[in-house]
Amino acid sequence: MRFLFPMLLVVACAPSAKKGERAQAPTWHSDVQRIVDTHCTRCHQAEGTAPVDLTTRAAVEQWSDRMLERMLAGEMPPPVSEPDCRDYVGSEHLSLPADAVVAFEEWMDAGMPEGDPADSTAATIVTTELSEVDLTVQLPIPHRPFFDDTRNPNNEYRCFALEHGQDEPFFITALGPQIDAIPLVHHIVVYVDNIDDIPEHDPEEGWDCIDNMAGLDEGMIAGWAPGALPFEFPEGTGYRIEPNERIILQMHYYDGAPDQPDLRDQSGYDFRITDSVDTELIMVPYGTYNFSIPAGDPAYTYGFELELPESFELDGLEIPVPDFTIYGVFPHMHVLGSGYELTVTQEDGTEECVVRSDKYDFNNQLTYDLKEPVVLGPGDKLWWSCTWDNSATNPDQMFDPPVEIGYGERTDQEMCWAFTLGALTF
Ligand code: HEC
Structure with missing residues (x-):
């Protein structure tokens, strides 16, 4: 309140006055690049899942009006669990603080100055990919979704049961997706289940699992949607997998590229594994x-x-x-x-x-x-x-x-x- 009240007065009395209190407008190097890299580029990069690459100053300048609009509307970054509920790993990337939007707007009002590279506070661009990978599973062959479900046009839920190749029980300690055909992959849910419970199917084609996950729900271990960061279980914990279990990727495909009817997807999942943990996760x-x-x-x-x-x-x-x-x-x-x-x-x-x-x-x-x-x-x-x-x-x-x-x-x-x-x- 102490801050807001004088600001409102200034705005009301002198409409041409700039918002905020600092003497110098934010520049690309001093603030804006860091804001965009912290909150936008995990999805908005060349290999990212969002439509526009916002990793360069030129692109941000070009898209600035629309970026501001979507930020002010609370639509970008896409909303997540509220920060005042709880703090989550990676939350600095998940939700946008109000002062970041103010700084972005002030930068635009000032004519989008580049500023001095020496002032750079640039953040590292995060990706959804896991580092230090021990095990990767992948669809056996590139899959072209059939999109033949009339009740759910241009959508397909397809499950692939993938072998992990381990002869002894092991524990997953971290996981993250490898998305292949970005315009087709809507989201992925990862399950683990015993081979006896998995319906009979052609391994290369997977099976249509829109109606058919009920029995497997208990084996669900993670879900991924565009922009989600890799999931690392807490130190010393892990999710146990048996040799006779399979890792099931439930792929939700949608037709995000109608102009590329031959586009195929061979996504996969990366895991960090270990052979013993202090605490087993369920x-x-x-x-x-x-x-x-x-x-x-x-x-x-x-x-x-x-x-x-x-x-x-x-x-x-x-x-x-x-x-x-x-x-x-x-x-x-x-x-x-x-x-x-x-x-x-x-x-x-x-x-x-x-x-x-x-x-x-x-x-x-x-x-x-x-x-x-x-x-x-x-x-x-x-x-x-x-x-x-x-x-x-x-x-x-x-x-x-x-x-x-x-x-x-x-x-x-x-x-x-x-x-x-x-x-x-x-
Ligand atoms: C979790 C992923 C994700 C993050 C993080 C994200 N976006 Fe997006 N963005 C999307 C997706 C998906 C679309 C396409 C669907 C849509 O337009 O809603 C999109 C579309 C856009 C568009 C172009 C579409 C239009 O409105 O014309 C703009 C501009 C945009 N986002 C701005 C931002 C800004 C600014 C940030 C950071 C403050 C941001 N986004 C962070 C996923 C993301």
Whole structure:
């Protein structure tokens, strides 16, 4: 308030005055390059998943009006879980501080000065690729999506079960995608499952898995959408994989290049692995099948609370409920999803926000890597809610007129999951 009030006065009395308080306008070298590299170029680079390469000053100058518009609208970078809910690994790249937008606008108002290279505060451009890779799996041959699902035109969910080639159990400690045909790959979900559970299929062609993941959900270990950074599990932890398990890539393809009908994709996934860890990670799919979203409702919320008991009974034995330490969360709904919230209330009343957003975007789903894990113990409560926009005006609406929507695996049905990656302590 102390800052805002005099600024408003200045603007009101002298419309030609510049915003902000500094004597010198920001320059490309002093501020703007760092802002763009920190918040935009992980997607907006030559090999990136966004349409415009913003790695040069010329490109940023050319696109500046549109960049400012999209930043002011809160659309770029695409919204993520709110920074005031919790701090995540890489959060300095995920959300845009208000002063960065102000600096960008001041730079534009000043005529986009280059400034002095000696003042450069340039940041390193981050990529979605993992470093120090031990193991890579890849589609066996380049795949041309069939796009033959009439209920879901120009979209395809195809699963490939890939061999990891290890004869002994091992642990994944970090993972990141290798995206091949950028215009075709919408997002990827990584599962691990026993070969006995995987449906029969031609390994080169994979299988259509839009309806067919239910049994495999528990083996889901990570999700990737454009711009997501590689996921590194906390030091000393890892996700165990057995020799008879396969790594399943659920590829969501969409036709982002209708002018290249022969474009094929041979994406893959990179892993860092090790043969032992202190703490084994598990994935708990926390969610519900019980909702029904009324037709036309622009903001329908379904939430529920789970209170962990002190103990449970097994074969006549009283077993104390172990602590569950949450390291990562992947909120997942389909195209009508618009918001979510996962909160832990500890027995003493302390509330911990784990993930929360009122701008869920199906096209920008991330696994949130918590900087400070949250420990959930006996007597604690877990609240999880999903919000959907099932109105006719939602641009992602698939029905005209809208219909009541319940749980289902298809994109035109809905889900409400918080896939939580964590560890049990007995
Ligand atoms: C997570 C990936 C990601 C990040 C980070 C990102 N963008 Fe984008 N951007 C996209 C995608 C995908 C599109 C194309 C879809 C669209 O236009 O919404 C896009 C499109 C754009 C466009 C061109 C489309 C138009 O509006 O004409 C501009 C300009 C833009 N982004 C600006 C920015 C700015 C500025 C930043 C950083 C402050 C940024 N973006 C960060 C993914 C990203």
